[in-house]
Amino acid sequence: MxxxxxxxxxxxxxxxxxxxxxxxxxxxxxxxxxxxxxxxxxxxxxxxxxxxxxxxxxxxxxxxxxxxxxxxxxxxxxxTTPGHIREEISANLEVLLLLMFMVAGIYFMKQLLLLIFTKLLLGIRSKILLSLAFCFAAAFLSAFLDALTVVAVVISVAVGFYSIYHRYASTRHDNGDLQDDSTLEEDSRASLEKFRAFLRSLMMHAGVGTALGGVMTMVGEPQNLIIAKAADWHFVDFLLRVAPVSVPVLFCGLATCVIVEKMRWFGYGESLPESVRQVLREFDEKSSRERTRQDKMKLVVQGIIAVWLIVALALHLAEVGLIGLSVIVFATALCGVTDEHAIGKAFTEALPFTALLTVFFAVVAVIIDQKLFSPIITFVLEAAPHAQLSLFYLFNGLLSSISDNVFVGTVYINEAKTALEQGLIDRNQFELLAVAINTGTNLPSVATPNGQAAFLFLLTSALAPLIRLSYGRMVWMALPYTLVLTLTGLACVEFILMPATEWMLAHGWIATA
Incomplete structure (x- = not known):
């Protein structure tokens, strides 16, 4: 019918x-x-x-x-109106360029990244040390690269690991559907489940690592640049002013990594199965034997491009997205990728998320037009000066965990700047509030994928369904980090930030504009 x-x-x-x-x-x-x-x-x-x-x-x-x-x-x-949405998109064009070009640029460096992380994974047998290595590496890179870029790197590596073992364990031994486990033997399925748990934990450690490092510098997150510009801080100024909060949080975050792995809490603690390790080792040895001089030269070129990427981002030689476009040009031209369709594959992962983020800007326009945050901002600015620090931190953290931290940081720093211009707060209070806003948007926002674009990118990536990483599971695995980072950051804002800032001012480490 x-x-x-x-x-x-x-x-x-x-x-x-x-x-x-x-x-x-x-x-x-x-x-x-x-x-x-x-x-x-x-x-x-x-x-x-x-x-x-x-x-x-x-x-x-x-x-x-x-x-x-x-x-x-x-x-x-x-x-809201189409005109306001266009304004929001224009204001966030740098973020869209980042997604379109930087993530695609990393695609052309996957050979080098897969080699490096394979050596790291096979060289460190201790799961605790390996988790620490991933978390710290992500934190270090996120201090110079955007967190999205770092997560894109780790996703590429994890998909590479997963596909190697899945192809090996599949009776077809081809490039079929990586989500299809029907052709796997029973033993291979058991190993694959453990491998999924292993990769989930590494991805979460790396994701939190991007938050730990991203909070420390003005290039770590998009809102950091906006806050630094509003406060007229340079790279070193930003690093030092945020350090009283970011450094203790970093050590506490790394300690949390060790504890959850050792105690096997919240879905952590699964080691790499020996059968999978053997497959990856054989793949690595086979790849080394079959690597031609041309392949080795590609790795050298990608290494040089990686150095250019870090230097260009650290010195902020251009907008992040444009630097990503330069990576695409260099990597394709010097590695012989000339076919349009081969280049187009690099954009497959990034463009759906770019479109999703554009939709989110429409929701941001609604938030602004309907003045949804106005009551909260008015309440915070009416509090006593010392209480404002903790309140800004907490309200930023709460809103960043359910909304985008770039938007929340932008709204609050603009309100604080307006209060400064109207004489409601002095310059010193404004700079302390800027630190509270920066840390508030970066740290508690690890609670859910909504707060950090890097987390949402991971959730909506091709990797998430492969390793069974759902929204609920991400929230659960992030919970210990959320508690530790949020409470440590709050304690530092409340008790350490002001005296540490006064000490740095007295000793000439930083200066008030």
């Missing part, structure tokens, strides 16, 4: 997503216009909650689709 038009339309709507998910989204789309005409403020917060729901259900349906429908409806019913 031929399917009715309505039934066919419903079946096509969001494809293979569960029926309860489809009904829920349709309910959102029906409820929003009604509630908006009753109370735009409540409707605005409901829209934010609905968008967060689509992010939480990313493995049921890629958030671009339902999130895009919500954003389009928000424009139609008047929550």
């Amino acid at each position: 031929e399917m009715s038009f309505g039934r066919a339309l419903y079946r096509n709507f969001l494809g293979q997503s569960p029926d309860w998910y489809k009904v829920t989204l349709l309910s959102f789309l029906i409820l929003n216009p009604i509630l908006f005409f009753v109370s735009p403020f409540i409707a605005g917060w409901l829209l934010v909650g609905e968008f967060i729901f689509t992010l939480a259900m990313a493995l049921k349906c890629y958030p671009l689709l339902p999130g895009g429908l919500l954003a389009i409806e928000a424009v139609i019913i008047g929550m």
Whole structure:
């Protein structure tokens, strides 16, 4: 019997997503216009909650689709305007260029990265030391590279590891569907499950590492650049002013890495199965034997490009996205990649997330137009000067855990700058608030994938379904880090930041503008 038009339309709507998910989204789309005409403020917060729901259900349906429908409806019913969305996109063009070009640039350096991390993984047998190495390496790199770039590197490496073993364990031994375990033997399936748990823990350690390092410098996160510009800080100024909070948090974060691995808490502690280690070792040895002089030269070229990447980003020679474009040009030209389709593959991973982030900017426009954060900001600025530090930190942390930390940091530093210009706070208080805002947006935001673009990028990447890394599992595995980083940061803001800043001012380490 031929399917009715309505039934066919419903079946096509969001494809293979569960029926309860489809009904829920349709309910959102029906409820929003009604509630908006009753109370735009409540409707605005409901829209934010609905968008967060689509992010939480990313493995049921890629958030671009339902999130895009919500954003389009928000424009139609008047929550925001296309012009405001364009302004938000223009203001965040650097982030979009970063996603489009830097992530694609890393794609052309995968040979070098896979080689380095394979040697690291095979050379360190202790899971605790290996976890520390991944966490610290991610922190170090994130101090000079954007966290998204670092996560993209680790994702590429993890997918490489996974595909090597999956192809080996599969009876087809081809490049088939990596999510299809039907052709694996029972023993191989057991090893694969342990390998997935092993990779999940490494990815989470690396992801948290990007937050630990990203908070320390003005190039670590996009909002850091905005905060540094507002405060008129240079690289060293930013590093020193944030150090009273960022350095203790770094050591506490690394200690947490050791504890959760040793105690096997929150899904951590799984070691690399020996069968998988043997497969990776054989692959490494085979690759070394088959590596031609031309292949070795490609590795050398990629190494030189990696040095250029770090130097260019550390000195901020150009916007991050443009530096990423230079990496694409150098890597393709010097490694002989000339086919358009081969180059196009590099953008496969980044562009869906770029589109998703553009939809998020539409939600940001709704937040601004409906003044959803205004009551919170007014309350904080009315508090006593010393209390403002902790309040800014806590409210930044809370909002960053459910919203994008770039947006939250931008809103709060602009409000603090306005308060300075109006004489509500002095210059010294403004600079202390800038540190509280920076640390507040970077540290507590590890609680959920919503807060950090790097975490959301990991959740929506091709790797997440392979290693069974869902939204809920990410939140659970991040919980010990969330508690330690948030509470340590709060204690440092409350008790260490002000006296440490006064000491550095007295000894000429830093200067007030």
